[in-house]
Amino acid sequence: MAIKTKFTEVFGVEHPIAQGGMQWVGRAELVAAVANAGALGFLTALTQPTPADLANEIAKTRDLTDKPFGVNLTILPSINPPPYDEYRQVIVDAGIKIVETAGSNPAPHLPMFHDNGIKVLHKCTSVRHAVKAQSLGVDGISIDGFECAGHPGEDDIPGLVLIPAAANQIEIPMVASGGFGDARGLVAALALGADGINMGTRFMATAESCIHQNVKDAIVAGDERGTELIFRPLRNTARVASNVVSREVVQILDGGGQFEDVKDLVAGVRGRKVFDDGDLDAGIWTVGTVMGLINDIPTCGELVSRIVTEAEELISGRLADMVEDDEAESAA
Numbered sequence: 001m002a003i004k005t006k007f008t009e010v011f012g013v014e015h016p017i018a019q020g021g022m023q024w025v026g027r028a029e030l031v032a033a034v035a036n037a038g039a040l041g042f043l044t045a046l047t048q049p050t051p052a053d054l055a056n057e058i059a060k061t062r063d064l065t066d067k068p069f070g071v072n073l074t075i076l077p078s079i080n081p082p083p084y085d086e087y088r089q090v091i092v093d094a095g096i097k098i099v100e101t102a103g104s105n106p107a108p109h110l111p112m113f114h115d116n117g118i119k120v121l122h123k124c125t126s127v128r129h130a131v132k133a134q135s136l137g138v139d140g141i142s143i144d145g146f147e148c149a150g151h152p153g154e155d156d157i158p159g160l161v162l163i164p165a166a167a168n169q170i171e172i173p174m175v176a177s178g179g180f181g182d183a184r185g186l187v188a189a190l191a192l193g194a195d196g197i198n199m200g201t202r203f204m205a206t207a208e209s210c211i212h213q214n215v216k217d218a219i220v221a222g223d224e225r226g227t228e229l230i231f232r233p234l235r236n237t238a239r240v241a242s243n244v245v246s247r248e249v250v251q252i253l254d255g256g257g258q259f260e261d262v263k264d265l266v267a268g269v270r271g272r273k274v275f276d277d278g279d280l281d282a283g284i285w286t287v288g289t290v291m292g293l294i295n296d297i298p299t300c301g302e303l304v305s306r307i308v309t310e311a312e313e314l315i316s317g318r319l320a321d322m323v324e325d326d327e328a329e330s331a332a
């Protein structure tokens with residue numbers, strides 16, 4: 001048995017599961033393991049310090065899998081923007097066929113991707129942005145609810161409402177993102193009108209993700225309340241692990257502080273130390289509320305096959321059993 005949807009069909013993957021781009025986490029070993037499991041993994045372009053490093057990481061991933069995988073290009077406003085055009089060129093030259101865009105309007109990047117036969121899965125956090133991206137011609141939508149790790153936007157609409165509200169207006173393949181970690185989530189997403197799920201946090205806690213074991217153990221130990229929303233007053237909200245640094249950031253900004261006042265606390269190098277050295281209070285690190293549903297550190301293969309198998313059992317077992325056949329009942 002298998003679960004086939006518009007997403008698996010259009011993006012050419014076996015299972016309706018994606019692993020979204022993750023800064024410092026979305027590297028070759030994880031993405032190849034996700035691909036080998038039959039799901040769609042994305043390398044994170046900006047985790048690589050230069051476009052040439054991205055080319056090497058793509059080559060390294062290809063050494064580990066011959067299944068399709070994609071690259072995430074996160075475009076955020078920045079004082080010193082990375083050379084997006086050069087990263088984009090590397091993606092094209094390497095023959096990548098699927099890109100996950102996120103962070104801002106994908107319009108400037110679409111012609112080049114489409115001219116080169118690349119399918120674009122655009123990640124956004126509101127129905128209006130999903131509708132806009134669809135009208136621009138992207139090939140799929142990844143809709144991220146308030147539960148998600150990273151940037152949930154400023155509307156605070158959880159998936160239970162966001163997904164069906166988006167499904168009402170989206171005709172292209174759509175994966176539901178934010179808070180997904182098991183078969184129940186996949187079945188719920190399909191019931192709400194999505195064609196699959198995108199997961200970040202769940203894939204952090206897998207054997208193949210190259211982050212320090214302390215971080216994986218913290219995710220297993222953590223519960224659904226273990227996150228903070230930083231940058232709220234700056235309207236650039238990010239959901240991150242609750243630790244001494246994130247709580248201090250919240251306190252400073254809630255007290256009227258400005259970005260300058262927290263700049264050093266949120267520095268990327270400090271966050272990276274968490275993943276590299278396992279010092280959980282070294283800086284800010286991204287994680288989602290789905291932490292409360294994560295109790296183990298499986299391989300990506302075990303995780304994907306468990307989610308799909310249990311989803312099939314849930315649909316044809318527990319849910320099917322709840323549906324009463326009126327005629328059979330009345331005949332009895």
Ligand SMILES: Cc1cc2nc3c(=O)[nH]c(=O)nc-3n(C[C@H](O)[C@H](O)[C@H](O)COP(=O)(O)O)c2cc1C
Pocket residue numbers: 019020021022023024025044072074101102103123144147148149150151177178179180198199200201202204285286287288289290
């Ligand atoms: C450690 C980490 C880093 C992330 N970095 C990025 C990023 O650079 N670009 C991006 O588009 N999304 C990023 N995300 C968001 C994920 O791609 C995905 O949308 C999100 O994790 C979904 O929510 P979940 O964690 O509840 O599954 C990141 C998530 C995590 C956990």
